[in-house]
Amino acid sequence: MVETVPGLEKYTADMKAWRHDLHAHPETAFEEQRTSDVVAGKLESFGLEVHRGLARTGVVGILRNGEGPSVAFRADMDALHIDEQTNLPHASRHAGRMHACGHDGHTTMLLGAARYLAENPNFQGSIAFVFQPAEENEGGGRVMVEEGLFEQFPVTEVYGMHNWPGLDVGRMAMRPGPMMASYDVFELTLTGKGTHAAMPHLGTDVIVAGTQIVNAWQTIASRNTHPVDSAVVSVTQFHAGDTWNVIPASAVLRGTTRSFRAEVQDTIERRMREIAQAIATVMGVEASFRYERRYPSTVNTADATEKARRAAARVVGTEALDLDPMPSMGAEDFSFMLQKRPGCYVWLGAGPSDGGRNLHSPHYDFNDEVLPIGASYWVRLAETVLPKAG
Ligand SMILES: [Zn+2]
Ligand SMILES: [Zn+2]
Incomplete structure (x- = not known):
């Protein structure tokens, strides 16, 4: 009442x-x-x-x-x-x-x-x-x-x-x-060598690299943080390319992460950077990663x-x-x-x-x-x- x-x-x-x-x-x-x-x-x-x-x-x-x-x-x-x-x-x-x-x-x-x-x-x-x-x-x-x-x-x-x-x-x-989570934002810029879509072997592909990074980032919550801790990594933008038959030379990915504990926040930032850089290296593209802390939990x-x-x-x-x-x-x-x-x-x-x-x-x-x-x-x-x- x-x-x-x-x-x-x-x-x-x-x-x-x-x-x-x-x-x-x-x-x-x-x-x-x-x-x-x-x-x-x-x-x-x-x-x-x-x-x-x-x-x-x-x-x-x-x-x-x-x-x-x-x-x-x-x-x-x-x-x-x-x-x-x-x-x-x-x-x-x-x-x-x-x-x-x-x-x-x-x-x-x-x-x-x-x-x-x-x-x-x-x-x-x-x-x-x-x-x-x-x-x-x-x-x-x-x-x-x-x-x-x-x-x-x-x-x-x-x-x-x-x-x-x-x-x-x-x-x-x-x-x-x-009661509420921390709120951070990130931006990843991938730079490769653009090429004719029919001749991918002549370039390095930022889209293929980017999709692997997006997928691998999802293992942070499942494999890098304690199972009882909460972590969210959400890619909300993936901008690349203008047409059907060109592999673009660059891609920009943006999004947000959430967590409750500072240790988890540190892990998310560190692993996002490591994963982006390692996959970019393997795929022959360059990665520039920016992570910005906005609100604590x-x-x-x-x-x-x-x-x-x-x-x-x-x-x-x-x-x-x-x-x-x-x-x-x-x-x-x-x-x-x-x-x-x-x-x-x-x-x-x-x-x-x-x-x-x-x-x-x-x-x-x-x-x-x-x-x-x-x-x-x-x-x-x-x-x-x-x-x-x-
Ligand atoms: Zn509001
Ligand atoms: Zn409000």
Whole structure:
């Protein structure tokens, strides 16, 4: 049984209106100017101390109530480069930009909680409400950390949340340890000697070499990493050739890898390079391999996860908690904050994921039903992680 925080229901209509406004005006990585203005304006109107400029469009609102520990609650503000196809009244006003991951909802729920807690400060200490840009691809969370988020706001713990289609409304999931995977990208350029397709013996073939490399890379997960460890190597692009009867002189392969542990990440990078170089040598072509680390894995600490569990149980009930969910091989740049501070990242049930209701679909829309549930979680979390007001 969901029990939202009594008194929060009077903000529900407002939260819905804020969410629809943000949804209609999506902004992508580091360009969240309007969103940042809206967030800062609301935080100021609730009476919070507002700091702007970290990672360009980042906003941090500080709510203090006496002396005590400090914690950070984080939401993301950015949209994706997707053409929205929902036809909703609040659909994106900007072609090619869309809130298809629900960050409009995340921002709204954290704003709702900030407003409630400013009016009902049932805690002692301070809360940093962190609104970060560029969660998708560009690592706005990393930039905030690099630009001194935790030096400027010395919190002891950080907490994050993502709406999760596929998990029923009224359920939440969390686990100590890895919750989301690391996210890296790679590019392999093969250079050979192009030739007439009918006279392959006169050249060296980058396509035959490339296909063997793609296949051999699949043995990394099955033969180089511990069977119990998770590893994904996905080639998502293979560009070569222009016509029917010419073996091309070059090929470019790109893709992404995922894992949970740094040792596995190291193994994947090392083996990809070794395999590409060895096969290229055997096949008489040249290989140039570039591997770029993007996001580390999102790893929850045990103590903070227990606090998140207690807060979530007060909102959705113990039976509605999934405490050992299968971690996702998706990635999340909240991981950079979790590398610096203990904390917990949770999933908030958002209902069915079919029929375009999944994250990053052009038909997706954040489920407004969960606005008061997510905001209630933040409120209960504040009351759980900070001492009660004296
Ligand atoms: Zn996303
Ligand atoms: Zn997201």
